[in-house]
Structures are given as C-alpha cells and as structure tokens.
Amino acid sequence: MGLMPDIAIHPQQQLGNTLDAVGMQGIEMPVLFDAGDGTLQRASAKVDAFVNLVRKDQRGIHMSRLYLLIDEFLGRQALEAGMLASLLQALLDSHRDLADQARIAIHFQPLIRRRALRSGNSGWRSYPVSIEASLGHEGFRLELGTQVLYSSTCPASAALSRQLIQRQFAQDFPADQPLEHDTVLAWLGGETGIVATPHAQRSVARLRVGFASGAPLNVISLLDRVEAALGTPVQTAVKREDEQAFALANGGNLMFCEDAARRIHRVLDADGSIEDFHVRVEHWESLHPHDAVACVSKGIAL
Numbered sequence: 001m002g003l004m005p006d007i008a009i010h011p012q013q014q015l016g017n018t019l020d021a022v023g024m025q026g027i028e029m030p031v032l033f034d035a036g037d038g039t040l041q042r043a044s045a046k047v048d049a050f051v052n053l054v055r056k057d058q059r060g061i062h063m064s065r066l067y068l069l070i071d072e073f074l075g076r077q078a079l080e081a082g083m084l085a086s087l088l089q090a091l092l093d094s095h096r097d098l099a100d101q102a103r104i105a106i107h108f109q110p111l112i113r114r115r116a117l118r119s120g121n122s123g124w125r126s127y128p129v130s131i132e133a134s135l136g137h138e139g140f141r142l143e144l145g146t147q148v149l150y151s152s153t154c155p156a157s158a159a160l161s162r163q164l165i166q167r168q169f170a171q172d173f174p175a176d177q178p179l180e181h182d183t184v185l186a187w188l189g190g191e192t193g194i195v196a197t198p199h200a201q202r203s204v205a206r207l208r209v210g211f212a213s214g215a216p217l218n219v220i221s222l223l224d225r226v227e228a229a230l231g232t233p234v235q236t237a238v239k240r241e242d243e244q245a246f247a248l249a250n251g252g253n254l255m256f257c258e259d260a261a262r263r264i265h266r267v268l269d270a271d272g273s274i275e276d277f278h279v280r281v282e283h284w285e286s287l288h289p290h291d292a293v294a295c296v297s298k299g300i301a302l
C-alpha cells in the first residue's frame with residue numbers, strides 16, 4: 001500500500017479556533033463491572049470520548065487513537081476510578097501538544113438479580129448507569145448517574161383512609177353494643193369494613209453523584225443502599241407472599257416526595273467517598289395527572 005495522506009496533521013493554511021471538545025459519541029464497547037457479589041460482569045455500553053483541541057494550526061484530532069485506547073482499557077479492565085484516570089491520561093498522552101482536557105462518558109445497563117421479599121424466587125432488574133470522568137485543569141473528576149424505581153404510598157391518603165375506616169367501624173359497631181371478637185375479625189378482613197385504601201405510585205429517584213478522588217466505584221452497593229433507605233423498591237418475581245410483604249413495606253414506608261428525597265440525602269451524605277450529589281425524586285402520581293417532585297443536592301447546582 002502506498003503512502004496515505006493524513007490531513008489531520010496538515011497545518012492549516014488559515015488559523016482556526018481552538019475547540020472545547022472534539023471526539024466521538026455512541027461508541028459500542030463492552031464494559032466489566034463489579035456485580036456487588038465479588039464477580040465481574042460484562043455489559044454492552046455506549047461510550048462518548050472527547051478531548052479539547054488547543055492548537056489553532058492543527059485541523060483535527062486523531063479519533064482512532066482515542067478509540068483504540070478505549071478498547072484497550074474498557075474492554076479488558078474492571079470499571080473503577082483508577083482505571084478511568086489512567087485511560088484519560090492515556091487519551092491526553094495520545095494527543096500531546098494538541099489537548100489538555102479529556103472526558104469520557106460510559107452508558108450501560110447492568111442487569112442485577114434481585115431476590116423476592118419472601119418466597120425463594122428472584123428476578124432481574126436493569127438500572128441505567130452513566131459514568132462520566134474527566135481529566136484536565138481541575139484534575140480528575142468522577143461522576144455517576146443512575147436511577148432507582150420504587151413505590152410510594154401517600155401518607156395523607158393513608159391518614160384519610162384510616163379516618164374513613166374508623167367512621168365505618170363506628171357505624172357498624174355502635175359504642176353501646178358489646179364487641180364480638182369474631183365479628184370484628186371478619187369485618188377487618190372484608191371490603192365493606194376497610195372501605196378506603198390510600199393511593200400509591202410508581203416513583204423514580206434520579207441520582208448524580210460525584211466521587212472523592214481515589215474512592216471506589218461500586219455502583220451496585222450504592223443502588224442497594226438507596227433502595228434500602230426507600231424501603232419499597234419495585235419487585236421482579238412476585239408470589240402472593242411477596243406481594244403481602246410489599247404491602248407491609250409500603251405501609252411502613254409512607255412517603256411524600258420530600259420524605260423520599262430526605263431519605264436519599266441521608267444515605268449519600270453519610271458516605272465519605274461521595275463528595276457532592278444531586279437527587280431528583282419524581283412521584284408519578286395516581287391522584288393527579290401531574291407528578292410530585294423534590295430535589296436535594298450537596299455541592300452540585302440544579
């Protein structure tokens with residue numbers, strides 16, 4: 001093969017501008033992540049990678065160098081902070097004198113097996129995860145975005161329902177008549193006694209978390225802690241005994257969106273490896289055609 005022209009390195013006739021970011025988005029790539037049980041799992045990812053271009057006299061960057069380095073690092077090593085910092089440094093080294101800032105975003109959906117609440121069954125949950133890492137003037141920065149789906153039962157609706165049940169009880173069991181244990185028990189188990197139920201909604205917590213440098217990147221452990229704090233994550237395989245346990249969990253975790261945001265705040269704030277975060281909680285109301293939303297953050301603006 002003859003000599004091939006390489007127009008990227010040809011000096012420009014006319015000086016251009018420097019560029020804030022140039023690179024590729026949506027690169028198809030495998031990633032290896034810690035599944036939370038000590039095993040490494042592979043997932044299909046889409047990767048965006050960018051460097052800046054600080055030279056006005058150079059036409060373009062060398063996309064293939066970025067691609068090959070991403071393949072070398074992401075395809076073979078587990079996703080963790082040190083590896084991402086090394087990858088970003090390698091991207092910059094591959095563009096010495098051309099770039100002084102690099103960033104990468106990795107989007108994937110880990111599939112995690114989740115146990116049912118009571119039966120011995122289990123099923124799959126998939127969480128959208130975006131990991132963004134950058135290296136430049138301000139050093140290394142690592143941020144994780146993900147979301148948790150859960151059920152929220154309205155505390156106001158629960159209190160109003162209880163009031164209606166009390167009224168029904170007062171009507172069905174007048175104060176001047178003796179209570180029969182069996183009759184009350186049957187009343188409690190019937191739909192004519194428990195006349196009202198609170199509304200519940202599928203809800204989402206969207207998280208953006210910035211890690212302190214050197215902190216481990218354990219996505220699944222973070223998801224576990226947020227789900228435990230909410231108490232009512234959505235379920236996979238559900239038998240009646242699991243559904244009943246879920247009803248109990250909902251009754252024990254009545255939540256406005258404000259309550260959910262504060263629960264997550266407590267988890268993230270207590271984690272020394274998390275430097276800053278932003279949380280947006282959306283309750284997709286069944287009472288309204290609109291959603292109830294609460295946001296809370298530390299160090300990251302809206």
Ligand SMILES: Nc1nc2c(ncn2[C@@H]2O[C@H](COP(=O)(O)OP(=O)(O)OP(=O)(O)O)[C@@H](O)[C@H]2O)c(=O)[nH]1
Nearest residue numbers: 005006007008009022059060061062063064065066
């Ligand atoms: N810079 C740049 N390259 C692009 C773009 N779209 C496609 N490419 C292609 O990316 C390919 C790889 O570019 P380079 O990394 O410079 O390839 P190379 O010159 O063989 O590699 P090196 O010798 O390492 O520079 C080239 O064939 C470009 O045409 C673009 O918008 N900008």
